[in-house]
Amino acid sequence: MDPEPRREQLLNAADRVIQREGPGASMNAIAAEAGITKPILYRHFGDRNGLVRALTERHTGGLLAAVRAALAEPLERRDRVEHVLDTYLAGIEARPQVYRLLTHPEPGDPSGAGNALAPALQQIAEEITRAVAAQIDLGADRELLAEAWGRAITGMVLAAGDWWLESRPCSRTRMVQALADLLWGRLAAAADLPSAVLPAGPAPEPTD
């Protein structure tokens, strides 16, 4: 009736070993952590991708729901965007290793083979697309812009979030501000520096 609890146990073990060893953890390692051997894992999840998918669904449930809720929050647009950004960053901050697994696509699969965004992030991108298309008046190109921006924003937050998580250059709220400022056109609005034309790149040759 309920093969669930053992499955949960296995997923817990996978969580643990991935948190400890990072993504790329081997099936053997996960099985060992669970106190068993590989074939059981394969019986439960089919293949490695199945395990990852199960982990994904388990963890993105919360994050995706939180992002979706943040997108629908009845706030000023700027506050809403900041809320979404903060929600995402808080999510990846909580379990960095697991979210690295979820957010970084594996290059090995010959299937779709193209997408820069892992499935979990694709869902977020779609959510953003939907929200933008539904809430904001973008004229004739509405659909195209919403879809492009959904991907673009997701990729932006992915890369920026990953960098922030790794080097922790500032607080989370400050990072949220930096990203929201970028989306708010601060790059376009800021004044030029006096020396507008710089002489040459500091390191044109990597010398490596």
Next chain:
Amino acid sequence: MDPEPRREQLLNAADRVIQREGPGASMNAIAAEAGITKPILYRHFGDRNGLVRALTERHTGGLLAAVRAALAEPLERRDRVEHVLDTYLAGIEARPQVYRLLTHPEPGDPSGAGNALAPALQQIAEEITRAVAAQIDLGADRELLAEAWGRAITGMVLAAGDWWLESRPCSRTRMVQALADLLWGRLAAAADLPSAVLPAGPAPEPTD
């Protein structure tokens, strides 16, 4: 004196097989394409990463230089940004498979293990960071903002470019416009749609 030409040949073969089989192509396949066997590849490039690095340096030379030049172009800021975006998209458009290899980090390496951006893109991110910091007056947070934005913009263009390359939803110039508009705060400036509060997500449960 010049072990270069044979090296070039091997890189050509690697290019070919990667263009045909996508990233993830095995060393055996590359060696076979070159009409030789694995150990020779390893003599020349050390390991797979070395081969990838060599390919990277070969291909990103042009792209990176082009981006750097575009960043230094004496244009209006908006035009300059569009020029950079177009340069990047044109680059990945030319050899999709190769650039996929260059732009998607391999999760297997246990070294830094974190960065969402492959080395080639890290370089572009640094270039953007440098240009922003040098050209635009961002006040006290200058360095932090420039670095965060460098990563953010790179990730944005990576994800958006990848999507565009895969589904070709519009012309390149249109895509450039969409991204520049996003950076120019069009998301922030656009009007609300009349039905500002949407009732519910069209698909709150993936039903999968």
Next chain:
DNA sequence: ACCGGGGTGTTACCGCCGGTAACATCGTCG
């Protein structure tokens, strides 16, 4: 003429990976 060295190439192997086949063991239900 001989020999040595560097580049080119090979076969054969290692350890590890994801994945599978075959077999053993237990609890439960008819």
Next chain:
DNA sequence: CGACGATGTTACCGGCGGTAACACCCCGGT
């Protein structure tokens, strides 16, 4: 009791990245 399903095992497969050992061939020095 017997059948069955879940749980578990050992032992294996093919392929991966990577390496060791050996073979050839040409070219230059004595």
